[in-house]
Amino acid sequence: MSNQEKMEIPLEREDSKFIQFISKFRPTRNNIGWYFMGFVFLIIFIGIVNTWIHPEAHYFDPFIEILDLFMKVFGKSFAEDDPHMPSILRGLASGASLTFSISLVSVIIGFVIGAFSAIILVNSNPLFGLKFIAQAYVDFFRSTPLLVQILLIYFGLPKNLVYIIRGLDISFLTVEIFAGTLALSLNTGAYQAEIIRGGILAIPTGQTEAARALGLSSNLTMNHVILPQAIRIIVPPLTNELINVLLNSSLISAIGVLEITKKSQSLQSYYFRWQTFIYAAVFYFAMAFSISKVTKKLEIKLRIPGLGVHND
Amino acid sequence: MTEQQIHSHVRGDLPLIELKGVTKSFKGFQAIKPPGIDLKIMPQEVLVIIGSSGSGKSTLLRCMNRLIEPTTGQVFFEGVEITPPNTDDLTREEIKEKKQKARAQWDENKEQKKQQKSAQIKEERERKKAEWEQLREEWKNLPPIERKEKMKTKKREDKKQKIEQKKEFKRLELLESREIYDLKHDRINIDAIRQNIGMVFQSFNLFLHLTVDDNIRLPLEKVLHLPDEEIEKRIEEVLKTVNLYEKLNSYRGELSGGQQQRVAIARVLAMRPKLIFFDEPTSALDPELTGEVLNVMQRLVTEFHYTLVIVTHEIPFAKQMATRVVFMDEGEVIYRGSPKDVFENPPNDRLRQFLSKIIEMD
Numbered sequence: 001m002s003n004q005e006k007m008e009i010p011l012e013r014e015d016s017k018f019i020q021f022i023s024k025f026r027p028t029r030n031n032i033g034w035y036f037m038g039f040v041f042l043i044i045f046i047g048i049v050n051t052w053i054h055p056e057a058h059y060f061d062p063f064i065e066i067l068d069l070f071m072k073v074f075g076k077s078f079a080e081d082d083p084h085m086p087s088i089l090r091g092l093a094s095g096a097s098l099t100f101s102i103s104l105v106s107v108i109i110g111f112v113i114g115a116f117s118a119i120i121l122v123n124s125n126p127l128f129g130l131k132f133i134a135q136a137y138v139d140f141f142r143s144t145p146l147l148v149q150i151l152l153i154y155f156g157l158p159k160n161l162v163y164i165i166r167g168l169d170i171s172f173l174t175v176e177i178f179a180g181t182l183a184l185s186l187n188t189g190a191y192q193a194e195i196i197r198g199g200i201l202a203i204p205t206g207q208t209e210a211a212r213a214l215g216l217s218s219n220l221t222m223n224h225v226i227l228p229q230a231i232r233i234i235v236p237p238l239t240n241e242l243i244n245v246l247l248n249s250s251l252i253s254a255i256g257v258l259e260i261t262k263k264s265q266s267l268q269s270y271y272f273r274w275q276t277f278i279y280a281a282v283f284y285f286a287m288a289f290s291i292s293k294v295t296k297k298l299e300i301k302l303r304i305p306g307l308g309v310h311n312d
Numbered sequence: 313m314t315e316q317q318i319h320s321h322v323r324g325d326l327p328l329i330e331l332k333g334v335t336k337s338f339k340g341f342q343a344i345k346p347p348g349i350d351l352k353i354m355p356q357e358v359l360v361i362i363g364s365s366g367s368g369k370s371t372l373l374r375c376m377n378r379l380i381e382p383t384t385g386q387v388f389f390e391g392v393e394i395t396p397p398n399t400d401d402l403t404r405e406e407i408k409e410k411k412q413k414a415r416a417q418w419d420e421n422k423e424q425k426k427q428q429k430s431a432q433i434k435e436e437r438e439r440k441k442a443e444w445e446q447l448r449e450e451w452k453n454l455p456p457i458e459r460k461e462k463m464k465t466k467k468r469e470d471k472k473q474k475i476e477q478k479k480e481f482k483r484l485e486l487l488e489s490r491e492i493y494d495l496k497h498d499r500i501n502i503d504a505i506r507q508n509i510g511m512v513f514q515s516f517n518l519f520l521h522l523t524v525d526d527n528i529r530l531p532l533e534k535v536l537h538l539p540d541e542e543i544e545k546r547i548e549e550v551l552k553t554v555n556l557y558e559k560l561n562s563y564r565g566e567l568s569g570g571q572q573q574r575v576a577i578a579r580v581l582a583m584r585p586k587l588i589f590f591d592e593p594t595s596a597l598d599p600e601l602t603g604e605v606l607n608v609m610q611r612l613v614t615e616f617h618y619t620l621v622i623v624t625h626e627i628p629f630a631k632q633m634a635t636r637v638v639f640m641d642e643g644e645v646i647y648r649g650s651p652k653d654v655f656e657n658p659p660n661d662r663l664r665q666f667l668s669k670i671i672e673m674d
């Protein structure tokens with residue numbers, strides 16, 4: 001009897017509210033990646049704030065200092081090992097920010113172009129020649145090399161447009177950057193159009209049939225039945241395209257945009273350090289890898305039981 | 313069940329759907345052969361279409377609500393022709409003139425509606441003004457703090473009313489766009505017709521990305537534009553009819569085949585259609601699950617008196633439920649008659665052959 005009574009006494013004390021609150025933020029396998037990303041963004045943000053206070057500083061400086069801490073474990077810091085290394089890293093970092101922003105802008109513009117042309121291409125009627133135009137656009141940009149497209153757009157820009165861009169006098173919008181972004185977004189738009197079209201066509205015809213039989217018009221069917229399902233199919237190939245754009249943006253170094261590749265070339269020829277290219281590759285890798293991880297999270301978040309295969 | 317759900321048609325002699333010489337040919341393949349099929353579907357009838365695979369049963373069913381456009385022939389729904397009218401004997405100019413006339417009529421209607429609406433708004437405004445003046449006079453002698461509070465609450469109420477009114481206006485406007493005849497384009501608005509014709513498919517075709525609840529809600533919200541309370545009521549009612557209320561928040565992947573088909577039937581029932589087509593509803597299910605779907609179908613007939621058109625291979629079910637049976641073979645209607653004639657002493661050789669094969673399989 002006494003034994004039983006003893007057994008009934010709860011031995012575990014309930015956690016206090018503070019501990020319960022804290023335990024939500026305990027690093028686990030699921031959220032450690034977000035913490036890491038948040039940490040990186042925080043450091044970059046601190047760097048950007050630092051440049052407002054000290055105009056001569058570079059936004060990558062806090063990052064270099066943290067890397068220095070790691071290097072000191074092995075003996076020497078960056079500057080002690082090679083006095084040019086910090087300036088090489090700074091140069092590559094400014095190139096990286098340009099690469100990132102150019103590819104982000106061109107992916108967004110490309111998605112808008114791609115979505116519109118995909119919906120036009122899926123339509124069965126010619127839409128007053130719009131379908132022909134969309135098809136011609138996709139065909140041209142998919143069957144010519146990106147480098148040729150970049151050169152074509154850069155050297156073929158109308159003079160008036162060039163004057164307008166120069167007249168605007170914005171520091172980050174040069175003619176080269178404008179032409180490069182335009183070429184990239186037109187190129188990726190064509191590929192994304194095909195990806196989105198494939199996603200829409202992958203939806204079984206039974207879905208359209210059921211929706212139409214319930215009295216939904218074709219527009220309502222597209223908006224509420226086809227597209228929400230197509231988005232889930234599109235995400236993985238669209239990730240591919242995102243990474244492609246990021247890596248293909250190295251081609252706009254041909255028209256002299258100072259992104260990572262061009263920057264690394266010039267730094268290498270200035271300081272004679274072949275390691276520059278390793279660092280350039282590391283910059284590309286960090287960006288592409290984090291994109292693939294983030295879109296993987298998105299893919300899992302959009303997932304629905306019974307739609308697609310779950311193997312992780 | 314509510315009164316609305318039981319469609320007892322007063323005009324008993326008017327067929328719900330009438331086919332006149334309907335044929336369909338795909339590329340190099342005659343699915344329904346000329347001279348075509350004539351068929352009348354009367355209210356509260358259970359028409360069963362049987363026949364071997366590829367004999368054009370499903371095609372015929374889809375021609376009835378124009379999911380497949382018939383090559384020739386006419387389809388009538390409650391006496392209204394829903395196929396595009398025959399324009400062979402009209403010249404091009406006459407067609408153009410007709411279209412312009414319809415467009416002019418549409419413009420006129422639109423103008424009228426606009427004026428009506430503005431008049432209504434004006435009236436409402438004047439009524440509000442008068443009300444406010446009256447209230448002000450009533451509250452004149454009250455202490456100022458109390459008066460202020462009363463004014464505040466009144467204003468809040470007015471705002472709420474205004475928002476609700478706007479919603480109602482929008483709903484009515486959307487409903488107007490679903491009139492059967494589309495004057496703007498001078499053609500039948502087929503979506504407005506289809507909302508009266510339910511259809512249940514062989515492969516269930518639940519919307520994959522939506523829960524059971526949203527599957528039923530989508531057409532009620534976007535097609536019928538019902539108010540929210542009505543939608544909730546209908547979903548509950550309909551899911552209880554098919555005994556699946558506990559699966560309200562599951563996705564398609566979490567349901568068995570029979571449950572999926574029952575949800576599909578519930579989705580159709582929520583629209584309160586005038587007749588329902590069943591396109592081989594049980595042929596993708598095993599015999600155990602078939603029973604639960606057939607049970608629901610039986611209840612539709614015995615309890616709610618729905619008009620059904622069923623394409624099926626379930627001979628016992630057809631024998632029990634059908635009021636009329638149509639036998640199709642190679643794109644032609646070979647025999648039509650009462651189930652007694654068809655199943656007990658089949659008068660046609662081809663029909664006898666077909667039935668004996670199916671009975672052998674069982």
